[in-house]
Amino acid sequence: MAISKILLYYRFTPIPDPTAVMLWQRTLCESLELTGRILISRHGINGTVGGELTAVKRYIRATRAYPGFRDMEFKFSEGSAADFPRLSVKVREELVAFGAPEDLDVDENGVIGGGVHLKPEEVNELVDSRGDEVVFFDGRNAIEAGIGRFRDAVVPDVETTHDFIDEIESGKYDDLKDRPVVTYCTGGVRCEVLSALLKKRGFREVYQIDGGIVRYGETYGNDGLWEGSLYVFDRRMHMEFGDATDHNFVQFGRCIHCSGGTNTYRNCANQKCRRQVLICDDCAATRPGSHCTDCRRATSVGV
Ligand SMILES: [Zn+2]
Numbered sequence: 001m002a003i004s005k006i007l008l009y010y011r012f013t014p015i016p017d018p019t020a021v022m023l024w025q026r027t028l029c030e031s032l033e034l035t036g037r038i039l040i041s042r043h044g045i046n047g048t049v050g051g052e053l054t055a056v057k058r059y060i061r062a063t064r065a066y067p068g069f070r071d072m073e074f075k076f077s078e079g080s081a082a083d084f085p086r087l088s089v090k091v092r093e094e095l096v097a098f099g100a101p102e103d104l105d106v107d108e109n110g111v112i113g114g115g116v117h118l119k120p121e122e123v124n125e126l127v128d129s130r131g132d133e134v135v136f137f138d139g140r141n142a143i144e145a146g147i148g149r150f151r152d153a154v155v156p157d158v159e160t161t162h163d164f165i166d167e168i169e170s171g172k173y174d175d176l177k178d179r180p181v182v183t184y185c186t187g188g189v190r191c192e193v194l195s196a197l198l199k200k201r202g203f204r205e206v207y208q209i210d211g212g213i214v215r216y217g218e219t220y221g222n223d224g225l226w227e228g229s230l231y232v233f234d235r236r237m238h239m240e241f242g243d244a245t246d247h248n249f250v251q252f253g254r255c256i257h258c259s260g261g262t263n264t265y266r267n268c269a270n271q272k273c274r275r276q277v278l279i280c281d282d283c284a285a286t287r288p289g290s291h292c293t294d295c296r297r298a299t300s301v302g303v
């Protein structure tokens, strides 16, 4: 059987004609039988595609032929086209939906005015030299942060990326404006934008992690400053960077019923809600059809 791979990549670069790039990418993927999701905006490209290894390699070569994508980094991950039901290639106002397309400026080198990129080792060096002054700032939503985060991280109260700007401008985080702030997200793309938005709003010393939590976790496993599991947007739902039974592993998530440790999200049984809630395996087995806390309160259902 042929080897299959998933490819993850993004690049911020000016794209004068996003529609032309979209049509080219769609044709390219169709010809190579790749599936997945690609977003293109006038600020760049962000994609996850899967397929046979030879096809994936040809895709990389062809995509790098576009001058703005020549230096794009491609990250291989385990998986195949079967992980994506279909191909979706779209033009959007923003690669990451902060709701502030006019707030972002890019040139050939990427985002203008973004946070300083730190390699995983440099993150630890910064904490070693500056200590508690350093603040980790979670660039993800509350569900993702519910099962893992950097040590003592600030987790903004956001349900989606769209909520970030109001949250940052609320004044809640003004005391961080003079401290070293390290933003982080799954693979780094959201922090490219978030770090620039923070700097524009008066945060003076902003950093972002090269390759995001994924690369940090690959470097340090459970022995660094990361605690818990990483939420992922595929069938796996979450992943660990080491043995979940080793003593350094921090079980971050708490079951909404028994408060026992868990990193498993399940959908609220209310079909109109379907919110993801943490329910441990034991409670899922003994209380099938569990509701989230809000729905339980609203309907006075027992589970
Ligand atoms: Zn439980």
Ligand SMILES: [Zn+2]
Binding pocket: 268, 269, 270, 273, 274, 275, 291, 292, 293, 294, 295, 296
């Ligand atoms: Zn609910």
